[in-house]
Amino acid sequence: xxxxxxxxxxxxxxxxxxxxxxxxxxxxxxxxxxxxxxxxxxxxxxxxxxxxxxxxxxxxxxxxxxxxxxxxxxxxxxxxxxxxxxxxxxxxxxxxxxxxxxxxxxxxxxxxxxxxxxxxxxxxxxxxxxxxxxxxxxxxxxxxxxxxxxxxxxxxxxxxxxxxxxxxxxxxxxxxxxxxxxxxxxxxxxxxxxxxxxxxxxxxxxxxxxxxxxxxxxxxxxxxxxxxxxxxxxxxxxxxxxxxxxxxxxxxxxxxxxxxxxxxxxxxxxxxxx
Amino acid sequence: xxxxxxxxxxxxxxxxxxxxxxxxxxxxxxxxxxxxxxxxxxxxxxxxxxxxxxxxxxxxxxxxxxxxxxxxxxxxxxxxxxxxxxxxxxxxxxxxxxxxxxxxxxxxxxxxxxxxxxxxxxxxxxxxxxxxxxxxxxxxxxxxxxxxxxxxxxxxxxxxxxxxxxxxxxxxxxxxxxxxxxxxxxxxxxxxxxxxxxxxxxxxxxxxxxxxxxxxxxxxxxxxxxxxxxxxxxxxxxxxxxxxxxxxxxxxxxxxxxxxxxxxxxxxxxxxxxxxxxxxxxxxxxxx
Numbered sequence: 001x002x003x004x005x006x007x008x009x010x011x012x013x014x015x016x017x018x019x020x021x022x023x024x025x026x027x028x029x030x031x032x033x034x035x036x037x038x039x040x041x042x043x044x045x046x047x048x049x050x051x052x053x054x055x056x057x058x059x060x061x062x063x064x065x066x067x068x069x070x071x072x073x074x075x076x077x078x079x080x081x082x083x084x085x086x087x088x089x090x091x092x093x094x095x096x097x098x099x100x101x102x103x104x105x106x107x108x109x110x111x112x113x114x115x116x117x118x119x120x121x122x123x124x125x126x127x128x129x130x131x132x133x134x135x136x137x138x139x140x141x142x143x144x145x146x147x148x149x150x151x152x153x154x155x156x157x158x159x160x161x162x163x164x165x166x167x168x169x170x171x172x173x174x175x176x177x178x179x180x181x182x183x184x185x186x187x188x189x190x191x192x193x194x195x196x197x198x199x200x201x202x203x204x205x206x207x208x209x210x211x212x213x214x215x216x217x218x219x220x221x222x223x224x225x226x227x228x229x230x231x232x233x234x235x236x237x238x239x240x241x242x243x244x245x246x247x248x249x250x251x252x253x254x255x256x257x258x259x260x261x262x263x264x265x266x267x268x269x270x271x272x273x274x
Numbered sequence: 275x276x277x278x279x280x281x282x283x284x285x286x287x288x289x290x291x292x293x294x295x296x297x298x299x300x301x302x303x304x305x306x307x308x309x310x311x312x313x314x315x316x317x318x319x320x321x322x323x324x325x326x327x328x329x330x331x332x333x334x335x336x337x338x339x340x341x342x343x344x345x346x347x348x349x350x351x352x353x354x355x356x357x358x359x360x361x362x363x364x365x366x367x368x369x370x371x372x373x374x375x376x377x378x379x380x381x382x383x384x385x386x387x388x389x390x391x392x393x394x395x396x397x398x399x400x401x402x403x404x405x406x407x408x409x410x411x412x413x414x415x416x417x418x419x420x421x422x423x424x425x426x427x428x429x430x431x432x433x434x435x436x437x438x439x440x441x442x443x444x445x446x447x448x449x450x451x452x453x454x455x456x457x458x459x460x461x462x463x464x465x466x467x468x469x470x471x472x473x474x475x476x477x478x479x480x481x482x483x484x485x486x487x488x489x490x491x492x493x494x495x496x497x498x499x500x501x502x503x504x505x506x507x508x509x510x511x512x513x514x515x516x517x518x519x520x521x522x523x524x525x526x527x528x529x530x531x532x533x534x535x536x537x538x539x540x541x542x543x544x545x546x547x548x549x550x551x552x553x554x555x556x557x558x559x560x561x562x
Contacts, residue, residue, distance in 0.1 A: 049473045079475030089470040091488045102484045106475025113480050162474050 001027045001166060001198050002048065007057035009043055009222075017043040019222040021057070027165070030189060030199045032209035035219035036245035041202045042086075044219065045170045048200065049083045050074065062165075079106030082159035084188070086171040089155065092144030096154055099143050100126040103161030122161070129157035132191060149180040156188065167192050169201040173208070181205065185212055206238060207255055337533030341541065348538070351523060355542050358519035361437045361512070362505035365444025369505075370498060372417070372445065373452030379410035380457040384486075389469050390478050410453070417450025426512040440517030444505050455497050463489035495561045499554035506546055520546075 002025040009018040017040045025031055033041050046052040047059065050066055059066050061077060069077060082103075090099045097120050104122060105113055112121065120126070123139070130136045133153040138146060143154060152172060159167055169188055173181035185201070185208050192199040203209040209216055210230040218225040218233070218241045225241055226233070235252075242248040311317075321327060378384055386394070386403025394403065422443045429439030468485040476484065513521020520543055527535035 051469060051473050075475045075477065077475075078473060081473070083470065083473050085466070085470065087466060089466040091467050091485060093492065094484070094488045098484065098488075102471060102476070102480075103474065105471055105477070105480035105484060108480065110477060110479030110483070113483050117483060158474075164474075 001025050001029070001062060003058075003060040005058045005060075007044075007047060007054045007059065009040075009047060009052065010055045017222055018047070018054070021222070021224055023217070023224065023227070025198060025200065027198055028196050029215065030192070030213050031201070031215045031217060032213035033200065033202045033217045033219055034204075034206055034209045034241070035225070036242050036248050037204075039219045040222040041219050042170055043222075045083070045168050045200070045202055048166075049081050049168050050078055075106065079162065080165045082162045082164035082167045084152070084155050084159055084167065084169040084172045086174045090143050090151055090158075092142070094143055096130070096138050096141050096143050096146070097123065097126050099154055100129055100139075100157045100161055103129075103158040103163075106162065125161055126157070129160040130154075132160055133157045133187060149176040149184070152176055152180075152184055153187075156184070156191070160191065163195075164197065166198040166200065169199070171202045171204055174204050181208065189213075206252065334533055337531065338537040340534065341537040342532070342534040343538060347535065351520070351539060351542060354518075354520045354523045355546060357437055358506060358509045358513075358521070358543075359546065361440045361444065361509040361517070361519050362502060364441045365448065365509065366498070366502045366505050368441065368445025369448035369452050369501065372449030373456055376410045376414055376449070376453035377456030377460070379406050380414055380453060381460040382407060383461055383465075384482075389465060389472050390481060392472075411457075414450045414453045414457075417446050418448075418454060419450075420447065422447035422508050423511060423515065426517045427515050430516050435516040435518070437518035440509055440512040440519060443512055443517065444508055448501050448505060448508075452498060452501060456494060459490050459493045459497070460486065492558070492561045496554075496558045499557060503547060503550045503554060506550055507543070510543055 002023065004021055004023040007018055007021040008016070010016050021044065033044070035041055043052065047054050050061075053067070061081075064077070066074070066077065098117060101116055101120060101122060104116075104125075108116070108121075115121065127136055127139055130139055130153075133156050135150060135153055138150065138154070143151060146154065152175075155172075167188065172188065173184050176184065185203075188199060188201065189212055191197075201209075201213070210233060214229060215227070216230050216233050217227045218237070220241050226237060228237075238252055239249075242252060382388070384390065385407040386399045391399060391403065425447050426439055426443035429442045433439050433442070463486055467489070468481050471481045471485050509517070509519050510521040510524065513519045513523065514525045516522065520539055524536060524539045524543075527533075527539065
């Protein structure tokens with residue numbers, strides 16, 4: 001699916017966001033990315049969804065080097081990558097149905113897109129997607145009237161309508177209530193499992209990552225520190241990953257003391273006392 | 275649990291340490307300019323209160339009462355009021371017709387910068403993007419930096435007395451203002467939804483239709499309505515240089531010292547502005 005070799009990203013201001021990142025992700029794989037804030041995870045995801053161009057290194061998507069794509073090819077490849085962001089990135093003033101149908105924009109002509117704003121084209125498809133995320137009754141609601149968790153579900157419904165091969169979820173639960181976080185992560189996992197999509201997720205919460213993903217990539221200071229199955233990710237490795245980042249270290253302390261912020265919904269974490 | 279929102283990408287907002295002095299400097303300059311202006315503009319409240327001034331004000335006010343409300347006069351003035359509304363509507367329509375295309379051209383995010391132009395070549399950006407952008411910004415500046423009063427004066431010379439020069443004056447001056455503000459509204463929309471749509475493979479038209487327009491529309495409508503309200507007041511002023519409407523009547527009555535007529539006219543103007551305010555409030559409610 002993805003093949004990254006020696007990816008490096010330097011921003012205009014001179015800060016190095018990513019350094020020598022190499023990674024292979026196979027089709028249908030589920031991978032969680034963890035690491036302290038500022039580690040470069042979001043930058044990595046913006047490179048993976050072809051929003052940012054790496055400064056150096058090669059990014060191969062399905063056997064195609066993306067730096068060689070033409071405009072039209074780039075658009076076509078992008079339709080196969082669906083992204084869910086930390087903030088919902090929806091247009092609040094539009095009705096839910098339009099935000100969901102925006103998933104079709106990669107396929108629709110300008111005229112079709114305009115016509116759909118007047119008279120929605122694929123209402124049935126939007127309804128099905130909303131049903132899958134558990135809120136079919138919100139189809140005609142105004143998006144900014146929904147709660148943060150509901151808006152995140154609208155964003156997921158949009159990705160379902162887009163029907164990509166890969167779902168990139170960049171901290172999809174950071175802005176929602178912890179009680180909803182588990183349900184959104186499991187929803188994404190189950191939906192992408194059912195449709196055999198590849199799922200890459202940035203997670204702020206170590207326990208969610210370890211509890212729900214078979215492969216964990218630790219990122220720190222723009223580099224991949226480890227790439228392991230969750231049972232091999234022990235307390236020492238995590239302490240090292242988050243060293244010097246106080247908030248996250250405190251969260252780790254809590255985990256070690258058996259306090260799981262996500263409660264009983266989360267399975268016991270390997271490597272930690274229950 | 276502490277959730278740290280991700281910081282904006284460092285390459286977009288470079289941190290600057292040299293800005294810290296600026297607020298103090300600005301405050302000092304501002305204070306100095308107020309004191310200086312107080313003297314130079316000959317601000318002297320005592321002059322409002324001396325005997326001559328008060329006597330003149332009294333004469334003016336006494337002359338206003340009772341306001342002139344004869345049927346014949348009201349009939350004539352109703353015509354002028356309708357003309358004022360017509361001038362403002364047509365003027366605003368021309369202003370929109372000028373402001374929308376110029377405003378779009380003056381929007382950097384639509385012309386040459388940002389997520390819609392990630393793949394545009396360097397020459398394309400400069401020739402097809404930046405050049406028309408800069409030109410339309412210059413045109414907009416000229417349009418709005420010349421007061422509508424001066425525009426009206428010029429158009430009266432060009433096309434003669436009557437409502438038409440007033441329409442043209444409002445159209446051009448307000449076209450400049452609308453275009454400038456439209457471009458600012460379009461620039462200020464959140465770029466996140468645009469980037470999201472782009473990342474999902476949407477075309478430029480798709481990004482504009484589903485990201486830009488819905489975010490900008492309520493502000494565009496609200497500001498246009500506000501300008502229409504201003505246009506009603508402006509068309510009253512424009513009458514002073516012979517551009518028709520209520521203003522021309524106010525000017526005539528003032529020149530004849532018919533303050534009772536002036537009061538009636540001001541009352542009509544007040545009712546007009548208040549009704550426009552109510553109507554535009556309703557419309558803003560629908561689109562918000």
